[in-house]
Amino acid sequence: MSIKLSDAERLVQAAQKKAVEMCLKVVISVVDLRGDLVTMSRMDGAPYRSIAVSKGKAFASVEYGVPSAKLSERANNPVMRAMMIAERGLFVPQQGAVPIKKGDELLGAIGVSGASSKDDETIALAALEAL
8 A cells, every 4th residue: 555645735734834944945755565656845945956856766666665875875886877877867865755654554655855865864754753
């Protein structure tokens, strides 16, 4: 089962709230189990390039079922580089995304981009608390 649109929208709203509290402007992407976009929000003033990066971080997180930060240390590994090439740049193994789970069941992932990678992850984790 993949994440529902209503839950994805709640995650985006919670992430936006956290970003505002931190005085940051970011892009938030929620993807389903296949890595397909469910919903995305670009806050006013968030960098345009963060659109692709937030989705790519979420895609990487859902593909491996782990926070994207765990993948960043392996980004130069041949397998990770092959994934980035195979997915034509849509796979971004950098900190800022976390998987969305219900118990042990993977539903999707949320990715954030536009601030520091650490702040992006903080926003994504805060959004998960909304579920």
